[in-house]
Structure formats: structure tokens, C-alpha cells
Amino acid sequence: MKNEVDTMLADVAIPQVKIPAHPVPRVLPVEEQESLKERIKIMLREKDAALVAHYYTDSVLQDLAEETGGCVADSLEMARFGIEHPAQTLVVAGVRFMGETSKILNNEKRVLMPDLAATCSLDENCPIDLFSDYCDRYPDHTVVVYANTSAEVKARSHWVVTSGIALPVIQHLAAQGEKILWGPDRHLGRYVQEMTGVEMILWPGSCVVHEEFKAEALRTMRRLHPGAAVLVHPESPKEVVDQADVVGSTTAMIQAVLRMANKEFIVATDAGIFNKMRQLAPEKVLLCAPISGDGTTCEGCARCPWMEMNTLEKLAQVLETGSGEIHVEPELAARARVPIQRMLDFAKTLKKG
DSSP states (O other): OOOOOOOEEOOOOOOOOOOOOOOOOOOOOHHHHHHHHHHHHHHHHHTTEEEEEETTSOHHHHHHHHHTTOEEEOHHHHHHHHHHSOOSEEEEESOHHHHHHHHHHTTTSEEEOSOTTOOOHHHHTSOHHHHHHHHHTOTTEEEEEESSSOHHHHHHOSEEEOTTTHHHHHHHHHHTTOEEEEESBHHHHHHHHHHHOOOEEEOOBOOTTGGGOOHHHHHHHHHHSTTOEEEEOTTSOHHHHTTOSEEOOHHHHHHHHHHOOOSEEEEESOGGGHHHHHHHOTTSEEEEOOSSTTSSSOSSOOOOTTGGGOOHHHHHHHHHHOOSBOOOOHHHHHHHHHHHHHHHHHHHHHHHO
16 A cells, blocks of 8 residues: 655756667678677687676567576676676676676676666766765665666665665665665655655656656556556656556566466566567567557657667677676775675565565
8 A cells, every 4th residue: 555755855956867869770681690699609608608688678689698598687687697607707788787786796707798888867867976975964864776876876875776675675674763865766766655655865866768658648548458457667757657557677567467367568668578578478468658649559669778779799799809898896896785785685584584
């Protein structure tokens, strides 16, 4: 049950994020694509490397990761995979904070990314200097940050959380009588507040992808598809979240498609997730929640412009040249690992319980 709480947004002017134009990928002939994939498979073996890809990357990269013994997952599972896999090189297809998190948890390993310029609006919304100065104004608050942040911001925090574990962590901290300063996604923070009744100071960041979902167009789409279940990521605006049948992380939405009896699903997150959903439930009909128009059609499916920077050609290039390496200073990695490990240990406790 939702609890009404007052939302206190941090009184800080966050930087404007320069959003790159959605790249128009070169369409590779089938023969060239297959040849490139074979070269990549050979290089992964020769260089003792494993490919880990996020659910939001191109389906070709997701499929290639699974075909080569890598993994396709959310950001935390991508990093955890690296801990358990013996490969000494991890190639992370995603955005920069994911590569950094992999390096933080696997500092002795080499971590490469197809494009180091692939960032995240939440990360960019939360520069360490502004965030650290603001935290200093509330020394009696426990700082909880979303995984979509830089290594420096993680190191400044007390806890790192994913969308899947945010609710129980905040409930746990509140039960201990701790005051919470939350960053950087205000929509996820507001959702956590409503679900737990815990007052928090919210950093005013947001995801440019989830911010685009349109509540009124979604209402129209629901009327046109009355049997469809609506799945919404909690980074979305309140008016969209309030229409959801399921609110949850990428993993939770994939599980919902598998377990729910509905034939159709309207999905409010990056359309890259459809690849895994279609693999696991090919009989289901997947519709992208509207980001434009009146809801009668999907005029433009939600896609992260930074995720789209990951391509087969760039992947081959970093394997051939060793470029695109993520560096996190060991001392910084050690400090950033503390709040991440705190979450991982808490997750284990939850699982045992």
C-alpha cells in the first residue's frame, strides 16, 4: 500500500545533460555481420575475455554474449558475473557506470568497453563536487545512491542500491532510525518514499529515457489494449507509475512477462529489454509504452542513446587494440566497494530470511 509523504527535493541546480543524437547504425550485410561475430568469438577466447551485456543493448550484442558464455543482465548482475567468472578480461557492453562497477568489484581484472563516451543521464546529473558538497550539509543523514552513479559518488555514499533492492534497504535503514539522503533519481526516490512512507531528501536527477513516457498517451493505449498488463520501471514519472500493474526493475519486468497470464504487455522501459522477453516468452505480444503521440501507435520506442553507442564494430575494435579500458584507482575502488558490498551482504541476508 502506498503512503503519502512530502517530497523534499535537494535545493541544488544540477547540470544540463547534453543528449547525443540517436546514432544511425550502419546496417551490416548478413555475411559481414556473421564474419565480425566469428572474429569477436575468436578474440574473446584468445584474450581470455568474457562479454557481459545489459538488457538495453542491441539484441545482436546480447545474443553474442550468451553464445560465448558471457551474460546478459542488469548492471549489478553484470558486475557480479565478473567476480564469479575466471576470465581475466571483462568486456562490458553498456554505459560507463556499469564498466566502473565491474572494475570496482573486480579491480584485479581488465575491464574494456566498446565506447567510453557511453554515459548515463543520472550519472551526469550527479557530479561528485556538487553531490559531496550537498551531503556535507546533512552530516547526520545516511547517503543512499542508485547504482547509476560514478565511482566517486559511490565512494561518497554509505549504501549503493539497485531498483530491485531499494525498498527493503530503505525500510531497514528507517527501522534503525536513520535519516536518508537519496540520489540521484528523483522518480525512483519518490516511488520508494510512497511505498515505504519513509521521508527522504531527493537529489533532483532523472533518466532521460524513462522521463519521456507520456501518461495521457498511456491511458489511451490501455483503452485500446484492455487486456494488456502495464509494466513500468520506477524511474518513470509518477503519473506513469500509477497506471502500472507491475512496477519493478528490468529483471522483475522480465519475470512478470513469464508468470502473468496476459497475452499482451505494455512496457515502460528501454525497448532493448524486448530481446530477452521474446526469448523467454515468444508467444507474448510486447508493446512499447508511448513516448510521443496520442497512444494509438508507438511513434518512437524508448531507446537510450548512450546504450546505442555499443556496436559489433566497436566491440571488435577494443578487442583488437585494447582501447576502451576502464581505470578506477585502487584506493577509490576500495572505498566505492564498501557501500556496494554492504548491499550485497544485505541481499544475502534477505535471501536467507
